[in-house]
Amino acid sequence: MVARAPASERSPQQTDERLLVEAAQKDPARFAELYEIHFERVYAFIARRVGDRDAVEDLTSDVFHRALANLQRFEWRGVPFRAWLLRIAVNAILDRAKRQDREIAVADPPELSIQPGLQQVEDRARLFRLVNELPEDQQHVVVMRFAEQKSIREIARHLGRSEGAIKQLQFRGLENLRDRFEVKKIAKPRNIRSATASKKSGGKNG
């Protein structure tokens, strides 16, 4: 359960978000702005709990459709809008598991609350957004390599460049992302290996 903050403790971001949510409740066309803000967060949250990319896309789609359909029911009581979205995501993941009547690739049951791993989700969502800030050629290579899972050869053919040039762009893109990511990050990044081990053991830090 996410703690509810009294009005006096609301951050400026929460105030802005509240105004935006209220605007979307009055005019659903404004929901597009909420989508732009929260897409990466919801996607990263689901991807951390569900392994299959098609399933992640189905569930992300489900979450935003449910959120749009139920937007009028959201009441601002100090709970951030993102927590409401992630609660919908948890329910969507559970519904899917029930429909399939078997264990889907959900990390493990203790993960099906919002809080565990939330910082990692936020970091990953921020990294996804940083990809859009890369120089165009690096961005193309990173998107094709990681989101579309293409080989270096396929990317080279698609972009009309040599394989060596693509590997160089991949290197520069990752280097750029690391620099931008680390600059904004306050805490030192955790070791991925230990995070994975923690996830597998049902740890709370994710």
Next chain:
Amino acid sequence: MVKRSRFDELDQAVSGILLHPDAPLPADARLAPLARIAAELTTLPRPDFRARLKSELQRGISMAPSSESMQREATEEETKPAVDPIPQGYHSVTPYIVAADADGLIEFLKNTFGAEEKFRAVGSAGGRHADLRIEDSALMVGGGGAGLAWKGAPIPNAFHIYVRDCDAVYQRALQQGATSIAAPVDQPYGERSASVKDAAGNHWYIATYKGPNYKWEGAPTIQPYMHPLRADPVIAFLKHAFRAQELGRHASPDGVVHHLMLKIGDSFLEMGEAHGPYQPMPAMYYLYVPDCDAVYRQALSAGATSLSEPADQPYGDRNAGVKDPFGNQWYIATHIKDVAPDKNQ
């Protein structure tokens, strides 16, 4: 032995991460920070998924209730006009096709797409006027033909039409005299589609959505499809004149707009900048709005020229005509009273 470059070394690490995301990361101090970033990126969302979901949501937004609309429903009962400004069976935008052989086109629409004829008459100018429905979408057809006095220029249009079986409808269109522009093919955006040109010059982009239904959730059966030389000036006009909303676009890095979705009132229009056989086709539209006079003035201020000033019509609409800077004709109408159909108006 040839020393491998750091680009090759990193790529080898990336290939391993993509293949086994949970495998240990390389210990090499130079590569480890980049490999960590690569491991985080293994779930990077596909941009086309992000854009497609946004587009789907924007279609859904038009159906979502707003708190203001719910409040309005409660208070508007007393001030409600005698009739709905958009008559039953119509949406905001109805394409109006003008054909040299209007009756021939009506037969084509019936035999190819199962169009239902709602009304057919001879208008005051001596030409044909007919109202048709294809599932949830209305079409108006006018023009000349055997025994009709009307002589004028045809005004064809282009349409994206959803059907249950793209291949069968494509074959039927050819049997009904259409010529093929493109045979049925599976498209990367999740539709099977084909294109034909009918004898009156209209383009029909026949599509079956490869999903749970044969069309996207919320999609109308027919959407007019514009092919302007450049999309942005047309959109700017439509936004200013008719408060059109752009719902999403797919453009190449050099700025060419390949596909764009617009909404005017409750109606969707599509657009793709002219290329190959898809050249500008200035068309005619009948546009229902709550206040014909106000929208007429707004259209003129956006750069349209007047074809006719607002006037009450014997068929129960008040309407006015304008031509936009791109040659499209818009008949802006408000339904003001229900009138029994007269076959000679």
